[in-house]
Amino acid sequence: MKKKKIVFVVPDMVGGGTEKVVTLLANEYVSRGIPVGIVTYGGNEYAYELDKRVEKYCAAPKSNGNIWIRLKRFQNMRVYFKKNKGCKIFSFSTIGTGFVVLSTLFMKRDMLVSERTDPQTCDHKLYRNFFYHFAKVLVCQTEDAVKCFPVSLQKKACVIGNPVSNEIADVYLGERKKEIVTVGRLQPVKNQKMLLDAFADFYKEHSDYTLHIFGKGILEDELKKQAQQLGLQEQIVFEGFAKNVDRRIKKSNIFVLCSNYEGVSNSMVEAMALGLPIIATDCPIGGCKSYIENEKNGLLIPVGDKVALVKALKRIAENDDFAAVLSKNAIKVREDYSIKKIGDLMLRAANYVV
Numbered sequence: 001m002k003k004k005k006i007v008f009v010v011p012d013m014v015g016g017g018t019e020k021v022v023t024l025l026a027n028e029y030v031s032r033g034i035p036v037g038i039v040t041y042g043g044n045e046y047a048y049e050l051d052k053r054v055e056k057y058c059a060a061p062k063s064n065g066n067i068w069i070r071l072k073r074f075q076n077m078r079v080y081f082k083k084n085k086g087c088k089i090f091s092f093s094t095i096g097t098g099f100v101v102l103s104t105l106f107m108k109r110d111m112l113v114s115e116r117t118d119p120q121t122c123d124h125k126l127y128r129n130f131f132y133h134f135a136k137v138l139v140c141q142t143e144d145a146v147k148c149f150p151v152s153l154q155k156k157a158c159v160i161g162n163p164v165s166n167e168i169a170d171v172y173l174g175e176r177k178k179e180i181v182t183v184g185r186l187q188p189v190k191n192q193k194m195l196l197d198a199f200a201d202f203y204k205e206h207s208d209y210t211l212h213i214f215g216k217g218i219l220e221d222e223l224k225k226q227a228q229q230l231g232l233q234e235q236i237v238f239e240g241f242a243k244n245v246d247r248r249i250k251k252s253n254i255f256v257l258c259s260n261y262e263g264v265s266n267s268m269v270e271a272m273a274l275g276l277p278i279i280a281t282d283c284p285i286g287g288c289k290s291y292i293e294n295e296k297n298g299l300l301i302p303v304g305d306k307v308a309l310v311k312a313l314k315r316i317a318e319n320d321d322f323a324a325v326l327s328k329n330a331i332k333v334r335e336d337y338s339i340k341k342i343g344d345l346m347l348r349a350a351n352y353v354v
Helices: 017-031 067-083 094-103 125-132 192-203 220-229 245-249 266-273 287-291 306-317 320-330 339-349
Strands: 006-010 036-040 055-058 088-091 110-114 137-140 157-159 177-183 210-214 236-240 252-257 278-281 299-301
Touching: 006 017, 006 094, 017 036, 017 266, 017 339, 067 094, 088 094, 094 110, 094 125, 137 339, 177 192, 177 245, 177 266, 192 210, 192 220, 192 306, 210 245, 220 236, 245 266, 252 266, 252 306, 266 278, 266 287, 266 320, 278 306, 299 306, 306 320
Parallel strands: 006 036, 006 088, 036 055, 088 110, 110 137, 137 157, 177 210, 177 252, 210 236, 252 278, 278 299
Antiparallel strands: none
């Protein structure tokens, strides 16, 4: 019996959390002999290494408001889905879900939608809720996220966390470098500004530490200027985007996530799997607290609380035994959220019969 094709729909595949999860799931499924395609509608750039057996289809480049590109996008998506009748659609995009529905009008569709961020922050809730109703199942990352949707959508919702790659670097057991690291797009929601300010206070008593920021984004120049104003341009290192970030940070001493809101941070989950002591904000929609049990496998701090962040940094830096306990317990996410387990849960949610 021929296995049904799974088709992921995303805007593009540039570096980011959603793109990383899609890459992991796509690679996992083709390794099981399941046909997989990825449809992008805003570019054809792929940041992460994808199995050659995964089909790539770009429906259109970025439209930048061009009506003709938008119309061509719908036409191309419709042609693709006609060619792949009976496929299971995994939409990992709010806007893209609407595109799928419109491009498959009067066609049978079997769609799962995965909500990738805090639903409360969505700027087009009416659009989202309307088109999400066409999905057979809605996958959220946390229970808090489910509660943000209308009751009619909650009834078809389930909770599935983010996976850990089975190719992630091994846990480092030696003496860790006096490095604080953070990974993520440089944008306001990630609140790296607070991290820089907190590091400046922390550095007064721990001048042997450096801060390493992995990622790119609209705030890069502003953050670099802030580092200069703090007089720490040598101690705060902007590493840019790194495909092999797990291998770059595995020996670091502390991982920090300062987000104002977040779905589930892939970089945080990977840092836990590497055994890094974690400090994260207890931000909406509960992604951090769904992985971190405070003081057991990481530290949770209030959103926007610089003082709490400085205290947490000092607590880990000054207590090796406590850091070792956090590290040992954090590693358990490797098994609890393995790509095999998460892959199985997604297939079950989509009622995919192997």
